[in-house]
Amino acid sequence: MAHLISHTLRVALVLLFAALLTACGGGGVVTVDAPATAVSTTNLRALPAEFLARKAVAYSPFRTNNRDTETITSAMIKQDLDLLVTGDFRLIRLFDSSDKVAKLTLDVIVDNNLDIKVQLGAYVNSFKFEANPYKVIDIKDANQLELDRLIALSNDLKYRDTILAVSVGNETMVEWSIVPIDQVDMAAYIRYVRDRVMQPVTTDDNFLFFMQAPKVVMDLLDFVAMHTYASIDTQFPASPFYWDWKQEAVAAGPARATAMMNAALVETRRQFQLVRDALDRKGLRALPIAVTETGWNAEDQGAQRFRAHPVNQKMYFTRLETWRAEGRVGPGPANIFYFEAFDEPWKAGDDKWGLFNVNRQARYVVYNLYPQVIWENPALTDADAVYFIPPVINLPFAGNQFTLYSDAPGASVAAGYNLDAFDATTAPRNLFDASTSAEGTVSMSINPAPRDYGWGLLYNPAIAGATVNLSEFAASGSLKLSIKTLYPGKIEIGLATLTADGDTQEVFLQIGNGEFGYCNNDNWCQVSIPLQAFKNKNPNIDFRLVLNPIYIADRYSFTGKPLNSGFTTQLNIDGIFYAR
Numbered sequence: 001m002a003h004l005i006s007h008t009l010r011v012a013l014v015l016l017f018a019a020l021l022t023a024c025g026g027g028g029v030v031t032v033d034a035p036a037t038a039v040s041t042t043n044l045r046a047l048p049a050e051f052l053a054r055k056a057v058a059y060s061p062f063r064t065n066n067r068d069t070e071t072i073t074s075a076m077i078k079q080d081l082d083l084l085v086t087g088d089f090r091l092i093r094l095f096d097s098s099d100k101v102a103k104l105t106l107d108v109i110v111d112n113n114l115d116i117k118v119q120l121g122a123y124v125n126s127f128k129f130e131a132n133p134y135k136v137i138d139i140k141d142a143n144q145l146e147l148d149r150l151i152a153l154s155n156d157l158k159y160r161d162t163i164l165a166v167s168v169g170n171e172t173m174v175e176w177s178i179v180p181i182d183q184v185d186m187a188a189y190i191r192y193v194r195d196r197v198m199q200p201v202t203t204d205d206n207f208l209f210f211m212q213a214p215k216v217v218m219d220l221l222d223f224v225a226m227h228t229y230a231s232i233d234t235q236f237p238a239s240p241f242y243w244d245w246k247q248e249a250v251a252a253g254p255a256r257a258t259a260m261m262n263a264a265l266v267e268t269r270r271q272f273q274l275v276r277d278a279l280d281r282k283g284l285r286a287l288p289i290a291v292t293e294t295g296w297n298a299e300d301q302g303a304q305r306f307r308a309h310p311v312n313q314k315m316y317f318t319r320l321e322t323w324r325a326e327g328r329v330g331p332g333p334a335n336i337f338y339f340e341a342f343d344e345p346w347k348a349g350d351d352k353w354g355l356f357n358v359n360r361q362a363r364y365v366v367y368n369l370y371p372q373v374i375w376e377n378p379a380l381t382d383a384d385a386v387y388f389i390p391p392v393i394n395l396p397f398a399g400n401q402f403t404l405y406s407d408a409p410g411a412s413v414a415a416g417y418n419l420d421a422f423d424a425t426t427a428p429r430n431l432f433d434a435s436t437s438a439e440g441t442v443s444m445s446i447n448p449a450p451r452d453y454g455w456g457l458l459y460n461p462a463i464a465g466a467t468v469n470l471s472e473f474a475a476s477g478s479l480k481l482s483i484k485t486l487y488p489g490k491i492e493i494g495l496a497t498l499t500a501d502g503d504t505q506e507v508f509l510q511i512g513n514g515e516f517g518y519c520n521n522d523n524w525c526q527v528s529i530p531l532q533a534f535k536n537k538n539p540n541i542d543f544r545l546v547l548n549p550i551y552i553a554d555r556y557s558f559t560g561k562p563l564n565s566g567f568t569t570q571l572n573i574d575g576i577f578y579a580r
Contacts, residue, residue: 045200045222047288047334050117051164054091056337057084058293060344061101063358065423066452067346072100077108081116083360084341087369090116093292093337095170096123097149106159119165119225119292119337121204122150124172124189126179147193154197165200167225167292168193173217174206183216190220204292210275213282223334226275227293230267231316235303235503243267245307246388246501257385260307261315268294269323272333288334294320295339298363299352305465305502308352310364310377311385317355317365348423348453391498393544396469402578404459404549405431405481407440414549416466422456422553425449429457438482438524438574446552446571452564456492456553467498467545470531470578474543477531477580479550484524485571490559491518493529494551497541504547507538510559524574531578550576 061077064070084092094102097120109116124146127139147168154163168190172181181189186203194201200222207226234245243266247259272291279287296316297308320336327333343354355366361376362369372378403413421427426449433445448455461467470477479493493516494508509529511518516533519525535541552573556565 048164055089056091056335057089058337058340059092062344065345077105093119095121117164120163121167122146124169128180151196167202167204169203174209183214187216207271207275211278213278223288225292228268228271230264257387265319290334291336293339295353297352301349302504306386306388309386314365391502394469396472400580405576416462417459418462420460426455427457443572443574448568454555458548458551467547469544470546471544473578474531478528480528481576482526482574485520486522487520487569492553496548498545505540507534
């Protein structure tokens with residue numbers, strides 16, 4: 001799944017699909033396109049009855065922060081699949097055909113005689129923007145090997161009865177794809193596989209792609225495998241697919257939560273219908289649609305406040321199950337694969353979709369299917385569902401200096417914050433390092449313990465969601481801090497605010513030697529960043545609702561360092577404050 005969607009790319013779709021939205025309507029009678037553009041798929045391979053009937057879920061076995069180095073064992077997969085069978089999840093979607101995951105999973109199913117069937121995937125990578133011709137060749141060769149693995153597994157007598165359908169590619173053709181592949185190239189991949197397997201063949205992609213229903217691809221598909229995430233669409237107010245998730249017309253409380261989750265399913269069904277209408281207009285009324293990805297976050301990962309929660313996840317899942325049952329006897333989806341079975345920490349900010357957490361504890365969404373001894377939080381009830389509450393804007397901070405860290409004489413340090421590391425452990429620190437200071441007698445030393453992506457530290461409100469109003473600083477104020485270090489390359493200074501809609505907005509500035517006063521020559525220097533510089537980079541931040549008043553970090557992909565750079569050079573920080 002490609003959840004890490006670029007805001008800019010997503011918003012860029014507004015004009016493109018606004019016309020489609022108007023044209024498709026949402027379920028009325030549609031006119032078939034002219035023959036020149038209509039799709040003419042013939043000899044469709046029917047989806048097996050078991051594909052239509054079984055409760056379905058997306059599955060990956062990864063349990064650590066680095067899937068590339070993680071060792072997956074048969075015992076791990078067996079534990080996972082036993083849990084899924086207990087909950088009657090007997091159809092799983094695998095994203096690739098690797099030996100590490102796909103073949104091992106198929107072996108566990110067959111060797112243990114588990115009653116589980118599979119939609120098998122081939123994960124193909126993009127070479128669209130690769131300038132090095134040798135790397136293009138490497139990517140194409142790797143893609144070819146992946147397709148051949150998919151074909152081999154699908155035809156292997158050991159696995160043939162287990163693999164009910166196959167899919168080539170995952171979100172490769174939607175406009176914002178992070179692995180973009182041209183339709184003609186994808187069509188060649190799909191045709192290559194379809195000519196060599198017996199199972200129904202598809203490609204997995206976002207509903208926006210299937211609304212276009214391009215002939216070059218659709219002529220080759222036996223069914224549509226569409227993705228729809230109504231929850232993610234709430235992050236893009238400019239999009240025609242933004243829906244009224246706040247439901248402020250309903251009184252605050254459980255009724256608003258219910259109205260919000262009802263509206264979520266209405267939007268999910270609408271997106272399905274937009275695809276159905278687009279296909280019907282192309283003459284593809286017989287082409288089935290499976291929803292092969294949809295889900296709801298159990299925990300807020302930074303942009304789902306008032307939405308992400310285990311109880312809301314359950315409310316969405318329950319409504320999906322009702323719709324899935326309708327689809328078996330009516331015009332709804334052929335099946336719905338819930339995303340996903342288990343949390344995967346390597347996804348970082350795109351994690352916490354699982355029916356189970358990474359420790360294989362059942363979330364509230366499936367409590368009725370599992371004994372209480374493996375429940376994540378037995379204290380939860382339906383009444384704990386979250387719903388939109390407009391943020392309270394406090395009175396503006398009246399002082400000339402809002403101080404976060406200082407032991408200078410007379411300093412007044414703001415209370416109510418915890419100093420937390422990204423992923424809990426990436427930034428060990430000593431708040432009272434007496435070896436050096438820019439003011440007073442101590443400074444804060446940070447000794448990075450980075451993960452593959454880097455490290456970071458932030459001031460978090462001790463009361464979740466609490467904000468401070470620093471609007472009086474916004475016009476001409478600055479964020480200041482003193483730094484002494486030999487740390488190589490750039491670092492990041494950032495902050496986060498809420499918006500009037502309750503969304504979290506982050507902004508990071510990457511600064512190198514000589515920028516905003518920063519130096520990395522092992523001398524104390526004062527960094528002074530005008531607040532307007534943050535606002536210029538992210539106009540959506542709101543200094544009336546400052547949530548995390550500072551981040552100090554090095555996320556390698558943003559500072560120009562290779563993944564797994566592993567820099568551990570100490571940084572000393574002193575005198576952190578906002579000044580007018």
